[in-house]
Amino acid sequence: MRQRYVKKRLEIIVENALVRRVLSLLQSEGARGYTVLPASSGAGDAGAWQRDDITPALGRTAILVVADEDQALRLAEAAYDLLADHATMILLSDVEVFRNDQY
Amino acid sequence: MRQRYVKKRLEIIVENALVRRVLSLLQSEGARGYTVLPASSGAGDAGAWQRDDITPALGRTAILVVADEDQALRLAEAAYDLLADHATMILLSDVEVFRNDQY
Amino acid sequence: MRQRYVKKRLEIIVENALVRRVLSLLQSEGARGYTVLPASSGAGDAGAWQRDDITPALGRTAILVVADEDQALRLAEAAYDLLADHATMILLSDVEVFRNDQY
Amino acid sequence: MPFLDAALTNLLTPMILAFALGVAAGLVRSDLSIPEAIGKAMAIYLMFAIGLKGGVAVNEQGIDSRLVLALAAGGVISFLLPFVAVALIRLLSPATDIATRAAVAAHYGSISVVTFLTAAEFLRLSGVAFEGFMVAVVAIMETPAIVAGLWIARRGGANPSLADSGALFREVFLNGSVVLLVGTFIIGWIVGPAGASEVKAFFDTPFKGVLTLFLLDMGLLAAARVRGVGGISVGLVVFGLVMPALNAVLGGLAGYAIGLSAGGAFLLAVLAASASYIAVPAAMRLALPQANPGVYITLSLAITFPFNVIVGIPLYLAGVQALY
Amino acid sequence: MPFLDAALTNLLTPMILAFALGVAAGLVRSDLSIPEAIGKAMAIYLMFAIGLKGGVAVNEQGIDSRLVLALAAGGVISFLLPFVAVALIRLLSPATDIATRAAVAAHYGSISVVTFLTAAEFLRLSGVAFEGFMVAVVAIMETPAIVAGLWIARRGGANPSLADSGALFREVFLNGSVVLLVGTFIIGWIVGPAGASEVKAFFDTPFKGVLTLFLLDMGLLAAARVRGVGGISVGLVVFGLVMPALNAVLGGLAGYAIGLSAGGAFLLAVLAASASYIAVPAAMRLALPQANPGVYITLSLAITFPFNVIVGIPLYLAGVQALY
């Protein structure tokens, strides 16, 4: 059985207009990698949105980062500060990986 | 260190044709928000499907809801009942958030 | 309250060019089902990629499999071996389901 | 042998060859594929174009009683064919469960727009005229079969989930294809030839080319379903070949009886012969989830569609022309 | 009554009827929808086509001082209209918070390309000429309103997040529409009529048809926003109807004053009257996240856009023609 390592999965669901900023934040905070996933539609306190809309700015995108607990928390807090005024969702959960050094 | 709150992440993978119904169920059961994510293809006991197909009805979509444990379980059970006859997948897991009141 | 069962969620983020191979591996290793989710862009040690690129081969896709712990670990290790030389990410986490027999 | 000539004429168009190319590429598992968004866009384009054209034709030709008769005939045929279908399945594949049987039956009562388009192009190529209002018949035949199929299922004891039947019927009757065909038909009717000439360069001139590309996609998708044929009984495969021919006879005779031109009767035959793979599967997943989609999609897309497009269309025209 | 005639002429084009079909389909909640990628591609096509056409016109007609005047007028109008707008909102809907007020104001200073295109087609249909360089005015009017809106917000105490204002202004001034319009305008200017004739069959001939399909999509999207109207005050709805008319008067007078042709003045009126729903919402989400997008998107897309396209365009032309 190969050894596994516990990491944190950080997910940030953010308006399209802000993706670039979040990615540069992640980079400047030293994230090793990230993956951006598309979202189709959604709703929350700030109302409903859908990807097919004429106004791409309201659409949302999910940004996934896997990192060591410390790093993940740091990234999460930095993202939280950056996005304080925005309709966003930041999630943290546990995840296991095989390569300890990749994150 | 900012305080974090433990919530449940509920994921429902459901046929496109049923997305509208699941979303109105979530709404009527009082979910604060949801995010819909596209899926490309898949397979299970009911056979394989792919998004590029001519028949959009067989495609699947993932619906993500973050909620308090109680609420998430209630939503999950309601979805399970609604979708009892359908080829679907309902997943629950733990997740942490910063804003306690958003969910 | 309906009974829940603990399973593993296995996620494999892999280059598009390799999706077919991973899916046949999963099938030959006996996975009951899988769901493929699109990704938009990303970056890691092997550089950045984006889905809109002219070269689809560099794009990434997420493959999700829910399975019993044993089975999930077996699948994860087999995927790890198949993808040893490739820029890939394999994640394992806990998840609960209602139908014990579906996975 | 004029039929073989006609069949060859049909076969050797870029459209049908593109379909064949798609099938071939799919069978050798090439990674050729047309993005979903493009397939959807082409379908919208094709329906917009024929709706408009049909409406313009009615604007030019005026309405006569045959329009009303054709609409009525279309609706009745769509509603009745599922009963023929379900009987035939029981005969050919007795082991198929009632829900699946009813679902398949609904598919064969409804129609395939692309089959209709291919047939209409074949008519143009053959120099045979037809009534412009046939497009409205396409729209009307999409849905009655769904009602019939669900009724058959319930009668047979396979309880359709009609809990939310209001929602179901809204989804069925207001599905995109129906709304688009009817809406653009009305637009064409209102604007007439002068108005439509404004957009002719987009909706008319390149039409056949778009249809050709669409048929390439249909070929790829049909081939992707061919593996599904292994999973269904021989009786069902036979059904997928016999049912369209039988339905074509019924449709053609109905067209003849209500006084359509040979071209119109042929198109009614083709509509009767064709099977749905968009609107009906969606409705069945909602209301008859127990029915096996592997059966109805495979039959409709991998067997009946290619049969109609390659063999059926010239065959039905020969048959109808023998009648006139 | 020539205005009613003109209104009817506008209304009964395939374009406007397609918009109406989209609205109707959306209101009955049909599942008809046009994939995002297709909507985006049509927008790119339309902007490429008019940019090119405008540049070719300038290549043919040469530049004169009116081009410079029109650009200056466009920029000034786009910057000043938000001040008019914010005053009008304060009057009509005093409860609206300052951030939302400023954001709405920015939308009405900026422009809608599709409204412009529809107006230009209406001119062609009416046989009224206009200056080719008006396309450059479209590009120039996209963004000054954003600066004005943010300035209004800051003055009112709703601190825009300008922390990263370098990035913000790059994102605003180099947004896709502006770059595409300006870039293709320059291409058209360089290649002239001979060069453009190479691609005319793609960018010119089918243009109206693409616009028709795009308006179908706009109708669907506008209808999807209609539910939002319930969430905004009556005063704001009135604003969404009065503001475009008022802006059209200002724009038309400015066009007249700087010596544009009747067609050119009309287009300036339409640009002034139209409200943004792409570039400005993006900028506001970045810089004024406190402003309520439910208000500005609904006003712009579900109220002002349909008003302009259906009622406004013939009305503004009648008004401008009365002036000349």
Place this chain on the structure above:
Amino acid sequence: MPFLDAALTNLLTPMILAFALGVAAGLVRSDLSIPEAIGKAMAIYLMFAIGLKGGVAVNEQGIDSRLVLALAAGGVISFLLPFVAVALIRLLSPATDIATRAAVAAHYGSISVVTFLTAAEFLRLSGVAFEGFMVAVVAIMETPAIVAGLWIARRGGANPSLADSGALFREVFLNGSVVLLVGTFIIGWIVGPAGASEVKAFFDTPFKGVLTLFLLDMGLLAAARVRGVGGISVGLVVFGLVMPALNAVLGGLAGYAIGLSAGGAFLLAVLAASASYIAVPAAMRLALPQANPGVYITLSLAITFPFNVIVGIPLYLAGVQALY
């Protein structure tokens, strides 16, 4: 100076200017982008169109021995060029690892369809005829270079993962572009000019416009790769400029030797000069994952493609014409 004239003629077409616009927009980091589905659809359209056209030309002109010779020459060139390339890289950038070297070499043996299309349009603009069957040569040159590249890698000790080599070679030889080019070539051959005229309004008339839009996209994507240039050695950049010119000489001479017309020899030169960025990267990710994609994609897309399209095409034509 006729070459400068030709270069300018090439440069000032809407096509090349659209490419330049894309590069500019990308470099200033505008958010202009063309959805992936649209890019893919345009590529399919362009390949369908030229395949068809090539087949029709062969139907009209008949086959002669030169077709067979050209196919053979194309295959041999594609297989041999990687050996030239790998030697040149070793010379210019000795530090590059063997896997990356072999992968780059494979890219330069294979071809870029868009470069070919741009060159063919340049021929039309210059009034130079060429053999219709050159399209078949495009298809045949896509893949031999992959085999050569993998062979080079293995010989050099960078073990390609050929565990599943059956799958690999199916994926390589049945990749979408090859199947589409060959398939539509055969369709064109079968239906001939009469059949193709049915779909001419879609596949021929708007062709240049689609190519123009596609080149806009290519410009955006090339610019997105420019940052990658910083990460590669100067030697590799030089390679990306010298290799295409050298390959063009070899391709042009081969075309001359086998008796092609000046137009045909020029196209063979262009094919030899062009480098793959679709089929070969996919094959290399599968079989040579150790090779650095940042190197081969950047070289092919950000250096060689722009060089060929802007400088190379007029240069190679001048060169070939000097020969005839």
